[in-house]
Amino acid sequence: MNWNKIIECVPNFSEGRDLAKIDQLVAPFRARPGVKLLDYSNDEDHNRLVVTLVGEPEALRDALIEAIGIAVKLIDLNHHQGQHPRMGAVDVVPFIPIKNTTMDEAIALSREVAEAVSCLYGLPVFLYEKSATAPHRENLATVRKGEFEGMAAKIKLPEWKPDFGPVERHPTAGTVAIGARMPLVAYNINLNTNDLEIANKIAKNIRHINGGLRYVKAMGVELTDRHITQVSINMTDYTRTALYRAFELTRIEARRYGVSIVGSEIIGLVPMEALIDTASYYLGLENFSMQQVLEARIME
Numbered sequence: 001m002n003w004n005k006i007i008e009c010v011p012n013f014s015e016g017r018d019l020a021k022i023d024q025l026v027a028p029f030r031a032r033p034g035v036k037l038l039d040y041s042n043d044e045d046h047n048r049l050v051v052t053l054v055g056e057p058e059a060l061r062d063a064l065i066e067a068i069g070i071a072v073k074l075i076d077l078n079h080h081q082g083q084h085p086r087m088g089a090v091d092v093v094p095f096i097p098i099k100n101t102t103m104d105e106a107i108a109l110s111r112e113v114a115e116a117v118s119c120l121y122g123l124p125v126f127l128y129e130k131s132a133t134a135p136h137r138e139n140l141a142t143v144r145k146g147e148f149e150g151m152a153a154k155i156k157l158p159e160w161k162p163d164f165g166p167v168e169r170h171p172t173a174g175t176v177a178i179g180a181r182m183p184l185v186a187y188n189i190n191l192n193t194n195d196l197e198i199a200n201k202i203a204k205n206i207r208h209i210n211g212g213l214r215y216v217k218a219m220g221v222e223l224t225d226r227h228i229t230q231v232s233i234n235m236t237d238y239t240r241t242a243l244y245r246a247f248e249l250t251r252i253e254a255r256r257y258g259v260s261i262v263g264s265e266i267i268g269l270v271p272m273e274a275l276i277d278t279a280s281y282y283l284g285l286e287n288f289s290m291q292q293v294l295e296a297r298i299m300e
Helices: 019-029 057-074 103-121 140-144 147-154 196-206 243-255 272-283 294-298
Strands: 006-009 035-043 048-055 090-099 125-129 176-180 185-191 216-223 228-235 261-267
Touching: 006 057, 006 103, 019 035, 019 048, 019 057, 035 057, 048 057, 057 090, 057 103, 090 103, 090 140, 103 125, 103 176, 125 140, 140 176, 185 196, 185 243, 196 216, 196 228, 196 243, 228 243, 243 261, 243 272
Parallel strands: 090 176, 125 176
Antiparallel strands: 006 048, 006 090, 035 048, 185 228, 185 261, 216 228
């Protein structure tokens, strides 16, 4: 990729079960000049699709506008059920500056896409994180509170007037949050219990809003097919709160309920530094740096 500027985007779509629909949602990102599809993963329990792509700003903008239009056409939230909170067919669209771009450029791109999809598809748009127009709109969980069902009334409140689009929830596609942010690691820890209340209590104790780890958001999720539960975590700044800290605190809290961890997973892509940091901790490596990683040196 001989691109001068690179921005990453990780759109989340509220469809994790219908493979035909998933293929249509991902299609605008395939074999498109100026855009590279890095990864996509669907989760049936969450009923959610997470796509990771990078691109030049203009090409990325056009691809996302097309994909959002497809989602509005295909996904009806009135018939959507899943473990993950959601307020829209396209639930969230974050932009992350990667190469030769600034956060201000990512914010500008988020606003371009927000304005376009509100005009083209009649979607109400909330700007969040670094793009937020008010402090109470920065936190995605706060914006999403009430989800699709509650948004019909919430959107009428003066403090929750959309930044773009109609002051009315789209009847089938709901609303969408679009913004710019730091790289995020979606990290899930699975527990050997089917008691969702336990998973919720552990999530409450490790997340920042309840006095837990500073850059951790978490919630309990039931994995019905596996008869277990999960602490679903968003690490909003892995450079300041490492993955191993979230893992170890979850282990400590789980012990209180006689529960153990059976595994963990990363959704989508993860920065190499986040894994190296955790590997260094568990291996007890002394004075280890990224410069000792073969792939990192090759890419210099």
